[in-house]
Amino acid sequence: MLELRNITAGYDTGTVLRDVTLTVPDNATVALLGPNGAGKTTLLRVASGMIKPYSGQILIDGVDVTGDPAFKISRKGIIHVPEGRGIFPSLSVTDNILLQCPPGDFKKGFKTATTTFPRLGERARQIARTMSGGEQQMLALSHAYVSNPHVVLLDEVSMGLAPKIVEEIFEYLTDLGKQGVAQLLVEQYVGQALKMADYVYILDRGRISFAGEPGEISEETIMNSYLGSLAS
Ligand SMILES: Nc1ncnc2c1ncn2[C@@H]1O[C@H](COP(=O)(O)OP(=O)(O)OP(=O)(O)O)[C@@H](O)[C@H]1O
Ligand SMILES: [Mg+2]
Numbered sequence: 001m002l003e004l005r006n007i008t009a010g011y012d013t014g015t016v017l018r019d020v021t022l023t024v025p026d027n028a029t030v031a032l033l034g035p036n037g038a039g040k041t042t043l044l045r046v047a048s049g050m051i052k053p054y055s056g057q058i059l060i061d062g063v064d065v066t067g068d069p070a071f072k073i074s075r076k077g078i079i080h081v082p083e084g085r086g087i088f089p090s091l092s093v094t095d096n097i098l099l100q101c102p103p104g105d106f107k108k109g110f111k112t113a114t115t116t117f118p119r120l121g122e123r124a125r126q127i128a129r130t131m132s133g134g135e136q137q138m139l140a141l142s143h144a145y146v147s148n149p150h151v152v153l154l155d156e157v158s159m160g161l162a163p164k165i166v167e168e169i170f171e172y173l174t175d176l177g178k179q180g181v182a183q184l185l186v187e188q189y190v191g192q193a194l195k196m197a198d199y200v201y202i203l204d205r206g207r208i209s210f211a212g213e214p215g216e217i218s219e220e221t222i223m224n225s226y227l228g229s230l231a232s
Helices: 040-047 070-075 093-100 106-116 118-122 133-146 163-178 190-196 219-231
Strands: 002-011 014-024 029-033 055-060 078-081 151-155 182-186 199-204 207-212
Touching (some): 002 040, 014 182, 014 207, 029 190, 040 078, 040 151, 040 182, 070 078, 078 133, 093 106, 093 133, 106 133, 199 219, 207 219
Parallel strands (some): 029 199, 078 151, 151 182
Antiparallel strands (some): 199 207
């Protein structure tokens, strides 16, 4: 279980998250929604140790990991698939997969990646940047399959992809959920995210404005959160 407790965080440009509390239980899919600039990416960065919060705690299975560097948090099974793909564009598909695998686990990881995404096997020697957008996103997602994660943090993995590929990506995420991997899902396709999610949080200007189950959320709440923020 991943817990963020009373997190306040930001950048040298100012505070972004204020007193944010959020839990990703084992085996659960949690959707994190909210308008542009609300702080969703910042929250995932805090959760994976990429930035340190000003205050508050991050706990993995009850153990406080606040302030631990990102590589330590990823070894504890928190895998971040960042906004904008998070692959090494000038390296081959194989080398990217190699870097995603836990040390000493390349053979097994490569097999898992290429069985899950046969396209990656067919294109093993291709330089990542020359692959299509959908293929690159599959390469980014393979990180979540090869590293035996506890929780995957997914930042708009559907961004910029054709609708058919988006559907395919959601099928992979559903499959990952069925394998028991917990997910914290930031997604612009609100309907899809709500369909998959066990719990939903809405972030509005750095604060949680709704936390609950998808069935409890009305379309009006969502509209108000997205449009209210545009109007201000
Ligand atoms: N590296 C950074 N340095 C300074 N400010 C940043 C940085 N990254 C984000 N911000 C600022 O923090 C605020 C929240 O940004 P964040 O990227 O977390 O929002 P978001 O909810 O992910 O938005 P989007 O839906 O557009 O991806 C914004 O005002 C943004 O300008
Ligand atoms: Mg973002």
